[in-house]
Amino acid sequence: MQDVWKTYADGTHALRGISVKVDRNEFVYVVGPSGAGKSTFMKLMYREERPTKGSIFVNGFNLEKLRQRKIPYVRRNIGVIFQDYRLLPKLTVFENVAFAMEVIEAPKKIIRKRVMEVLELVRLQDKIHSLPTQLSGGEQQRVAIARAIVNNPSVIVADEPTGNLDPDTSWEIMKLMEEINFRGTTIVMATHNKEIVNTMRKRVLAIEQGQITRDEWRGDYGYED
């Protein structure tokens, strides 16, 4: 990201000149108080929002110059994970994960094989026919992770993936994220979880009032909340 500014229509300056580079295979925490611009920062990466100024490159694509029609193709290389899971409520676990592959028009056989593979990775192979509403929060988040990685994206953008989970479940999710990172996927994760940041040490980006105030290797959470 180079000198990115984002001003919302109501005049809020969410980001004021952010420049940062995340390398392939990195694991980055994005921390900072609520309303400091974390979410905007994340949304810019998967092109839900467009910057008011500046440019953003993901996988070599300039998101700013991207045609509306091309957005879906870039998103297929970015796995997104949210605090509220965002699963399709009427589809089963299997169908939810398979959906991401149907979108890229993968052959049925390959979809079946690959979906089972990732569901095993997140240890949900016994629940493939359940609906999201029948699952616990942790299980739903694991489905979301399976969906995010099923197409082998190069980057995963996670916006407070543990925000709604209890500490034990959060750790399960974090172990999964770390494993995915070890397998070669870049991870950018916004979080409020001090314990996780301080224990599983990674690069920490702190955003305050729309600017990066800290960028440390193996940094700590740095806030007392």
Next chain:
Amino acid sequence: MRISTGIRHLREGSKSVIRNGWMSFASISSIMISLFILGVFLLLSLNVNYLAQQIENQVEIRVYLELGTTEEMIAQLNGEIAAIPNVKKVQFVSKEEGLVYLREKLGESGHDLLEGFDGDNNPLNDSFTIEVTEPREVAAVAQKIGQLNDGKDPKPIYRVSYGQGTVESMFKATAIVRNVALVLVAGLALTAMFLIANTIKLTIIARRREISIMKLVGATNSFIRWPFFIEGALLGIFGSIVPVAVLLYGYWQLMRSIQIDLNLMLIQLLPFEAIGLKVGGLLIGIGVIIGIWGSVISVRKFLRV
């Protein structure tokens, strides 16, 4: 698009109808009710139109010839009248035939009246009966026939009659009936479209979150739209089959039970065979198009994420 993707869209579209059970039910019922009402009015107005047409087609021109017009002149006139644009059929009615026809028409009551008229003692004129292709042009044709007198001596045409005055006001009446029927049907069709599209829109707004999730996973707009397209078409088909079946069956029964009575009154309704397929096809077509239109338009709003 790959074939397997096409099959997927078909499958997802159909599944979606079932998954959104109550919403689909609401859409299908609103299509059913609207199309039923529309269908009733459509049948009514088609028949009103048909009746008006029958009445109009009964308009004909009578040309009475002067007594003593020669046979060559009659043959010449026959040819000249037939050559006038818009004339469908010219039939010569000699005064003898005229008398026979009049006797038949008046029946018993005319027996006394016409007694003593026959053969050489015939009060009628020779005449032509002329049918026109376009009843509304009858006045113009009659005028042209009248002009055939010009330049002939002796003038062969005694009088041209087509029910002046009556015919004009009849056309006014049928035109009003037709226009009212047309406006009613058009108005109903529009109302039906908005009602149905609105119901479908509600069912889709309930799914806007799903649509935004699909976009985040990297689905293209057309990938999202197709299942909705198919779902809309299915809603349209299901919603139109029932009213079409009920209407056509009802019409068929109606024709069977009142046809004879109506024939006595010299009124004819459109036969079932002539309109069954057309009305059925039209209603199903409208249902499908509205279904598709309603869902595709509604999805479009949520695709900009």
